[in-house]
């Protein structure tokens with residue numbers, strides 16, 4: 001059985017503080033998204049904001065990763081490496097940011113439109129966001145992990161999309177990735193029972209086409225095998241006595 005770390009009240013306070021800071025940072029970075037901006041520009045902005053808050057960019061150094069963010073454009077699903085690529089009107093761009101504060105991690109992501117995008121892309125973003133929301137709603141004590149997974153899968157598949165099956169959400173705390181793994185597909189009532197004090201990074205990845213993915217030769221960038229569009233939304237969520245609490249809320 002996976003070892004799930006139940007966070008103490010003190011640890012939860014720190015994780016709340018970390019999440020609040022991170023949510024605000026992602027909002028600021030998302031506001032800087034416009035045609036002509038490079039993914040590197042967005043990464044530098046994110047890193048500057050993280051350091052300003054006296055936090056550490058937790059992705060940097062993680063398994064040799066060299067940046068503060070992962071930025072994934074269009075058919076890129078996750079783990080896109082920031083670089084010289086400049087954004088074009090009509091692109092969709094996944095921004096995934098993490099930080100560490102006083103020894104605790106926070107992780108959040110969203111996919112946003114660059115200027116005006118196609119109806120097809122706009123719908124994908126709307127449904128991706130709804131899938132995350134539906135998953136979070138199930139993250140309450142007494143429910144099972146399968147309730148979260150099934151809720152996400154249902155929204156995706158009801159809309160004709162597929163969910164990525166080879167990458168998962170995860171517990172989060174002192175480590176960026178802790179147990180349990182959180183698949184974006186599954187069955188209601190199955191899997192681990194959720195308990196107060198668990199913190200989960202729930203992160204649906206939805207594809208317009210098939211669920212198959214590939215990793216590019218840079219060793220990081222994950223793309224859809226059919227090169228159709230993909231989106232990614234993620235929040236760090238506390239399972240509390242009162243229900244799910246999103247720690248990484250956007251401020252605007």
Ligand code: MF3
Nearest residue numbers: 059062065070079096098107
């Ligand atoms: N943020 C990713 C996740 O949601 C992990 C990124 S690992 C990195 O789990 F090394 F690429 F930064």
Ligand code: CO
Nearest residue numbers: 096107108109
């Ligand atoms: Co993430």
Ligand code: CO
Nearest residue numbers: 107201203234
């Ligand atoms: Co994550």
